[in-house]
Amino acid sequence: MTMQANHREFFKALVRNPRRISALAPSSRSLAAAMIAQIPIDARRIIELGPGTGAFTQTMLESGISAEGIDLVELDRSLSAFLSARFSGVRVHCARAEDIGTLFSGPVDAVVSG
């Protein structure tokens, strides 16, 4: 997956719904690294809210977090499809972040959102 492909997908989502996306581009690799560094080292189950094109997701996977431990909650239908295609093994929920209380049960080690 090239950076250009992520940016193109992000921009298309921005044009579709500027208010919902509220950013001009996906988070940079350095921001993603700074965010993911805050996740406890022993975290196994992580929920990410509003992953967009998956800048943080990619960094979580690169840091050794297993795909099966990650749940993504993304409201935009096209971005959800993009994430499913990009990250095999990661669960993608096309849903509202506000509904996580009904979407998930059991313990969660960290919630990430940016």
Ligand SMILES: C[S@@+](CC[C@H](N)C(=O)[O-])C[C@H]1O[C@@H](n2cnc3c(N)ncnc32)[C@H](O)[C@@H]1O
């Ligand atoms: C500013 S973008 C950030 C994307 C990504 N986290 C990043 O840092 O590159 C916000 C993302 O949140 C999603 N979003 C906005 N409102 C949401 C909601 N209520 N529930 C789930 N996702 C939402 C948007 O579709 C978009 O993908």
